[in-house]
Amino acid sequence: MSLGFPVNRRRFLALAGGIAASAAFPPLGRADNPSGVALHGLSAFGDLKYPPGFEQFDYASPDAPTGGTFNFQPGYWFYNQNVQTFNTMNSFVRRGDAPPRMETCFDSLMVDAWDEPDAIYCHLADSVTISEDRNRYTFTLKREARWHDGTPITAHDVAFTYRTLKEEGHPELQLPLSVVEKVVAEDDWRVVLIFDGTQSAQAILTIATYPVLSKAWYETREFTASTLEPPLASGPYRVGDFSPGAYIEYERVEDYWARDIGTARGLDQFQTVRFEFFQERQAGFEAFKKGVITWREEYTSKTWVTEYVFPAIEEGKVLKHLFPREARPDMQALAPNQRRERFKDRNVRDAIALCFDFEWTNANLFYGAYEKSHSAFEGSDYVATGTPDANEAALIETLSRDHDLPEGINGEAYLQPQSDGSGRDRSRLRAAIGLLNDAGWENDGGMLRNAAGETLDAEILVNASVFERIYGPWVETMRSLGINASLRVVDPAQYQARLTSFDFDIAGLHLVWTATPTSSSLENVFSSKTAAEEGSRNWTGTADPLIDAIIAEIGRAENREEHRTAMRVLDRVLRLRRDWIPSWNSANHRVAYWDMFGFKEPKPDYFWPVERLWWFDRAKAETLGKA
Numbered sequence: 001m002s003l004g005f006p007v008n009r010r011r012f013l014a015l016a017g018g019i020a021a022s023a024a025f026p027p028l029g030r031a032d033n034p035s036g037v038a039l040h041g042l043s044a045f046g047d048l049k050y051p052p053g054f055e056q057f058d059y060a061s062p063d064a065p066t067g068g069t070f071n072f073q074p075g076y077w078f079y080n081q082n083v084q085t086f087n088t089m090n091s092f093v094r095r096g097d098a099p100p101r102m103e104t105c106f107d108s109l110m111v112d113a114w115d116e117p118d119a120i121y122c123h124l125a126d127s128v129t130i131s132e133d134r135n136r137y138t139f140t141l142k143r144e145a146r147w148h149d150g151t152p153i154t155a156h157d158v159a160f161t162y163r164t165l166k167e168e169g170h171p172e173l174q175l176p177l178s179v180v181e182k183v184v185a186e187d188d189w190r191v192v193l194i195f196d197g198t199q200s201a202q203a204i205l206t207i208a209t210y211p212v213l214s215k216a217w218y219e220t221r222e223f224t225a226s227t228l229e230p231p232l233a234s235g236p237y238r239v240g241d242f243s244p245g246a247y248i249e250y251e252r253v254e255d256y257w258a259r260d261i262g263t264a265r266g267l268d269q270f271q272t273v274r275f276e277f278f279q280e281r282q283a284g285f286e287a288f289k290k291g292v293i294t295w296r297e298e299y300t301s302k303t304w305v306t307e308y309v310f311p312a313i314e315e316g317k318v319l320k321h322l323f324p325r326e327a328r329p330d331m332q333a334l335a336p337n338q339r340r341e342r343f344k345d346r347n348v349r350d351a352i353a354l355c356f357d358f359e360w361t362n363a364n365l366f367y368g369a370y371e372k373s374h375s376a377f378e379g380s381d382y383v384a385t386g387t388p389d390a391n392e393a394a395l396i397e398t399l400s401r402d403h404d405l406p407e408g409i410n411g412e413a414y415l416q417p418q419s420d421g422s423g424r425d426r427s428r429l430r431a432a433i434g435l436l437n438d439a440g441w442e443n444d445g446g447m448l449r450n451a452a453g454e455t456l457d458a459e460i461l462v463n464a465s466v467f468e469r470i471y472g473p474w475v476e477t478m479r480s481l482g483i484n485a486s487l488r489v490v491d492p493a494q495y496q497a498r499l500t501s502f503d504f505d506i507a508g509l510h511l512v513w514t515a516t517p518t519s520s521s522l523e524n525v526f527s528s529k530t531a532a533e534e535g536s537r538n539w540t541g542t543a544d545p546l547i548d549a550i551i552a553e554i555g556r557a558e559n560r561e562e563h564r565t566a567m568r569v570l571d572r573v574l575r576l577r578r579d580w581i582p583s584w585n586s587a588n589h590r591v592a593y594w595d596m597f598g599f600k601e602p603k604p605d606y607f608w609p610v611e612r613l614w615w616f617d618r619a620k621a622e623t624l625g626k627a
Contacts, residue, residue, distance in 0.1 A: 032047060033130060034130070035129075035130045035131060035132045035134065036129065036130070036131075036132060037129065037130075038127035038128070038129050038140070039122075039127060039128050039129065039130070040052040040053075040121060040122050040127060041110070041113075041119060041120060041121040041122065042110070042119070042120055042128065042204060042205060042208070043116065043118055043119040043120070043205075044117075044118035044201070044202050044205060044516050044563075045118070045516070045557075045559055045560040045563065048116075048119050048121075049113065049115070049116050049119065050113065050119075050121060050262070053262070054121075054262040055262050055265065056262055056265040056266045057113060057114070057115065057262070057263070057266070057267075058115055059114060059115055059600060059603070059604040059613065060265060060266025060267050060613075061266045061267075061269070061598075061600050061613070061615065062265050062266035063266075064266070064269050064598060064615040065269065065598075065615055065616065065617075065618065066252070066269045066270075066271065066615070066616075067269075067270070067271045067616050067618070068270055068271055068272070068596075068615070068616020068618065068621065069270065069271065069272040069273075069274055069294075069616070070270040070272070070273050070274070070294065070295065070597075070610075070611050070614065070616070071274040071275075071276065071292065071293050071294045071295070072274075072275070072293060072294065072295035072296065072610070072611065073275065073276065073278070073284050073293060073296060073297075074100040074101065074275060075297045075299070075589075076100075076512070077100040078091070078100075078103060078172070079091050079092060079093075079098065079170040079172055079173070080093065080094060080095070080096060080097060080098050080170055080496070080500075080535075081097070081098045081099065081100045081101075081102070082097035082098070082099075082100075082492050082493070082496055083100055083275075083277070083492075084277055084278065084279050084463065084464075084491075084492030085097055085244075085245040085277055085279070085491075085492045085493055086098055086099040086244060086245060086248065086277065087226065087228070087244055087245065087493070088226040088227060088228065089102065089227060089228055089229060089230050089231060089239065090223075090224070090225065090226060090227055090231070091103065092165065092169055092170055092173060092211065092213070093168065093169060093170055093223070093224045094170050094171065094224075094500060094534070094535045095224060095225075095226045096226035097492065097493055097496055099242070099248045099275060099277075100275060101237075101250060101273065101275070101611070102239075103211055103235075104235055104236060104237045104250065104268075104273075104612070105230075105231075105233035105234075105235045105237050105238055105239065105250065106211035106212060106213070106233050106234060106235045107123060107124045107145070107153070107211070107212055107234045107235050107258065108123060108124060108208070108209045108210055108211055108212055109122070109123065109124050109125040109128075109139050109158065109208045109209070109210075109212065110122055110123055110124075110125060110128070110208040110209055111123045111209060111263050112209060112606075112607060113606075114604035114605075114606050114607040114608070114609075115604040115605055115606065116606065117327070117514075117515035117516050117605075117606055118202070118205060118514065118515060118516035120205055120208055120209060121262070121263050122139075122263070123258065123261075123263045123264070124141055124142060124145050124153060124158075124212060124234075125139040125140060125141055125142070125208075126140045126141060126142045127139070127140050128140075128208070133197075134201075135194060135195045135196070135197055135199075136192055136193070136194050136195070137192065137193045137195075137204055137208070138186075138190060138191075138192045139155075139158070139190070139191050139192075139193070139208075140189060140190050141153065141154065141155060141158070141189045141190070141191070142261075143189065144257055145234065145257055145258070146234065146257040147214055147232055147233070147234045148232060148233055148234060148238055148253060149232060151216070152188075153212065153214075153234055154185070154188045154189065155185035155186065155187065155188055155189055155190055155191035156185045156188070156215055157212055157213065157214055157215045157216075158183070158185065158191040158212055159183045159184065159185040159191055159215075160213065160215035160218070161210065161211070161212050161213045161215075162177065162180060162183040162193065162207075162210070163183055164213065164218070164223055165177060165210065165213075166178075166180060168223050168224050170535060171524070171530070171533050171534070171535035171536045172524060172535070172536075172537075173210060175520055175523060175524055175529075175530065175533070175536070176203060176206050176207055176518075176520035177207065178529075179195050179196050179198050179199035179203055180193055180194070180195055180196070180199075180207065181194050181195060181196040182194040193207065193208075199555075200518065200519040200520070200554070200555025200556065201555070201556070201557070201558065202516065202518045202519065202555065203518065203519070203520060203555070205518060206518050206520055206521070212234070213231070214231070214232045214233075214234075216232075217231060217232040228242075228244060234257070235253070235256070236252065236253055236256050236258070236259075236264065236267070236268040236612075237250035237251060237252060237253060237268065237273065238250065238251055238253055239251075240272065245277055246276070246277055247274060247275060247276050247277060248274070248275050248277075249272050249273070249274045250272070250273045250274075251271070251272055252268060252269075252270065252271050252272070256268075267612050267613065268612050269614075269615035269616070270611060270614075270615065270616060271616075273611045276292065276293060279464070279491065279492060280464060280465060280466075281299075281300060281303075281464055281466050282466075284296070285303060285307070288592070289310045289312065291312070291594060291624075291626065294593060294594040294596065294597075294626075295591070295592075295593040295594070295597070295610065295614075296591070296592050296593070297589055297590065297591050298590040298591070298592060299590075300466060301365075301366045301367050301369035301370070301590075302365065302366070302367065302469075304320075304367075304369070304590050305367045305369075308320060308592060312594070313592075316595070317594060317595060317624055318592055318593065318594055318595065319592065319593060319595050320590075320591070320592045321591050321592070321593070322588040322589065322590060322591070323588060323589040323591055323603060323608070324587065324588060324589075324603070325379065325586065325587055325588055325589060326512065326515075326604075326605060326606055326607060326608055327380075327515055327605045327606055328379075328380070328512050328513055328514060328515050328606060329376075329377035329378065329379060329380035329382055329512070329513040329515075329517065330377075330378045330379050330380075330510075330511075330512050330513075330585050331375075331376040331377065331378065331509070331510070331511045331512070331513065331525075331580075331582075332373060332378075332508070332509070332510045332511075332582070332583050332584060332585055333373065333376065333508070333509060333580040333581055333582045333583055334460075334506055334507070334508050334509075334580065334581040334583060335506065335507055335508070335509060335539035335540045335579075335580055335581075336348075336349050336352060336458075336505070336506050336540065336579075336581065337502060337504055337505055337506065337507075337539060337540065337541060338540050338541040338542070338579065339502055339541045340505060342450075342454075342456055342457070343505070345439040345440075346577070346578050347435040347436065347438050347439040348435070348436065348439050348441070348456070349578050349579070349581065350432075350435050350578060351431075351432040351433075351435040351436045351439075351481075351483075352432075352458060352478065352483070352506075352581070353416065353578070353581045354417070354428045354429070354431055354432040354435075355428075355429075355432060355474055355477040355478045355481065355483075356474045356477075356581070356583075357419045357421070357422075357423050357424075357425060357428075357473070357474075357477070358372050358416075358419070358583070358584060359372075359418060359419045359420070359421035360419065360421050360422060360423035360473075361470065361473070362584070363421060364423070365469065365470060366584070369586060370584035370585060370586050371584065371585050371586070371587075372416065372418075372582075372584060373582035373583055373584055373585045374413075374414070374415050374416055374575065374582055375571050375574075375575065375582060376525075376571065376574055376580060376582070377513065377517075377567065377571055378582075378585040379585060379587070381564060382517075382564065382567035382568055382570075382571055383413075383568070383571060384413040384568040384569070384571040384572045384575070385413055386412060386413065387410065387411060387412055387413075388409075388410060388568075388569070388572070389565075391561065391565040392565055392568055392569050392572075393410070395553065395565055395566060395569050396409055396410065396569060399546065399549060399550065399553075399569070402549070403545060403546040403549060404546070405546065405573075406546075406573060406576040406577060407576070408576055409572060409573065409576065413571070413572055413575060414572075414575040414576055414578075416582065417431075423473060424477075429477070429480075429481065432481055433481055436448060436456070436481065436482075436483075441456050441482075443482050444482075446482060447482050447484065448481070448482035448483055448484075455484040456482070456483045456484060457483075457484045457485075457486075457505065458478060458483050458484065458485045458486075458505050458506060459485070459486045459487070459488050459504070459505040459506065460474075460475065460485070460486070460487050460488065460505070460506045460507070460508075461488050461490065461495065461498060461499075461504040461505070461506065461507045462487065462488070462489050462490075462495075462507075462508070463489070463490060463491075463492055463495035464489065465489055467487070467489070468487060468489070471487050472487065475487050499539065500534055500535045501534050502534065502539065502541070504539075507539060508583070509537065509539060511525070511537065514606075515605075515606050516560075516563065517554070517567065518554075518555070519551050519552065519554050519555030522551045522554060522570070523551055524536050524537050524538065525537045525538055526538065526542050526547050526551065526570075526574065526579075527542075527543075527547065527548055527551055528542075528543040528544065528545065528547075528548050529548075531543040540579040540580060542577070542579045544573075544577070546573060547570065547573060547574070547577075550566060550569055550570045550573060551570065553566040553569075554566040554567060554570065589608070594624060594626065595620055595624065596616065596617055596620045596621040596624055596626055597614045597615065597616060597617055597620070598614065598615050598616075598617045598620075599613060599614040599615070600613065
């Protein structure tokens with residue numbers, strides 16, 4: 001089961017194998033991203049896999065047929081997007097609920113390679129040149145680049161985009177731009193991004209992949225408006241038919257200007273990509289069983305084990321398949337909101353965590369499908385283990401000169417205590433009561449109260465009733481200790497609004513980082529600068545100068561080993577602080593689909609946008625009566 005997937009964007013945000021495999025990418029010196037030379041791509045610490053003028057990415061399928069409809073419910077989304085409803089087409093601001101995949105309607109200066117951990121290649125840009133001081137990135141645009149209305153995309157559009165997003169964009173877009181001092185269109189085809197000198201070496205890898213917006217279109221419209229008017233765009237798809245809150249279709253742009261360049265060739269083969277919106281998982285599952293939805297990733301382990309027994313499965317019309325998870329760090333955790341005074345005491349957070357019995361839940365509700373999480377970077381080489389190695393110890397020593405370090409930083413990496421799996425582990429409950437008492441909460445007639453007579457309220461905010469089954473026992477255990485615990489199910493729009501404004505006690509986040517997490521993506525979740533920034537993912541309200549210093553070290557890393565070391569030290573500190581309560585993780589995608597598609601294996605290691613990689617197989621569809 002997933003807690004939701006409000007990931008930052010294509011780059012927002014390496015499993016152990018993935019980072020280990022990165023040894024194939026030699027450590028990057030400045031010579032690999034040299035200044036004063038027109039480059040076709042950039043990477044963080046390794047050589048580029050693809051040469052100048054490459055014909056296609058290896059995972060693309062240029063010989064695949066085009067056409068057909070792909071109807072599915074997305075498993076991840078970005079910015080203000082919502083998979084349960086939508087009321088605006090403006091996906092790049094804080095206001096409203098936008099449909100997923102609006103970003104596929106837009107092009108960017110550079111695009112990610114989904115089979116490399118941190119490489120981007122020129123797309124709208126023909127080349128990028130770095131100044132000697134590495135504070136100026138000059139992009140020369142492709143002259144053939146066009147908006148969907150046929151007008152050229154110019155440097156003035158790019159400059160408008162970055163200026164506007166820095167001032168008015170969604171926090172996930174706005175935050176990384178804080179280090180951009182100026183954006184200058186030197187002429188129609190050259191634009192310069194000028195940094196203030198405080199940026200990390202990896203900052204450009206995020207910023208260069210931002211969607212580019214039309215300056216002319218927004219000259220007559222308010223950028224931050226919540227509107228159902230589809231914006232002028234330039235990407236492989238455009239908005240087609242839609243009904244707010246019910247469905248949206250994206251139509252393939254047949255005369256897409258980039259169709260035959262290496263960064264786009266062989267991708268986006270479906271004629272129509274359609275999303276149906278359901279406020280409840282079960283309704284979506286029933287639509288899939290009927291063939292209304294044709295591809296589904298199953299996040300509920302009980303459903304995967306017990307409910308995929310309908311006729312289409314038995315007749316071989318629907319196939320089940322496990323696909324390996326991407327090689328990227330995974331974070332699934334609960335956030336006690338420390339803007340609430342009662343959650344500021346770590347003892348309270350620890351007591352609440354002790355009330356959740358993962359071992360019992362996994363055995364009785366999850367059918368053994370998950371592993372217990374301890375880290376914000378599960379499945380990666382960034383997970384700290386044992387005591388600090390020599391490199392970690394050296395960094396910890398450096399940090400200790402200016403910062404107070406948490407007790408235990410030089411010991412074994414913190415692991416959440418294991419239960420006896422009974423669902424009522426008395427030793428855990430006794431420990432929880434002791435922690436609460438130490439925090440000043442005493443039992444008063446069966447209810448915990450502090451010295452001011454206030455009750456210890458703990459409301460878990462969720463957006464679907466399926467969570468009642470999972471969190472119900474947790475709530476009951478907390479209530480047995482005198483915590484005034486409850487579960488609040490709210491509609492999708494209210495859920496989004498309350499998360500954006502930090503109006504909750506406890507909420508769950510599932511986030512998949514990029515294979516090489518950047519300092520800006522980490523700041524969005526853990527930094528002091530985002531603790532008061534509504535719309536950020538810093539749901540816990542973490543504001544610690546030590547964490548800020550470690551994130552700065554991550555941004556300054558000049559090779560993969562330095563980056564890995566700083567990430568592991570960050571993991572140690574986060575686990576000792578216990579701002580977040582890690583929950584569970586899985587190594588696979590559980591996917592079921594109607595047997596009417598083709599796809600290439602193996603899937604790319606670092607990103608898996610199925611709707612852009614698979615294609616419609618008409619012969620198979622005719623066999624199913626779905627051609």
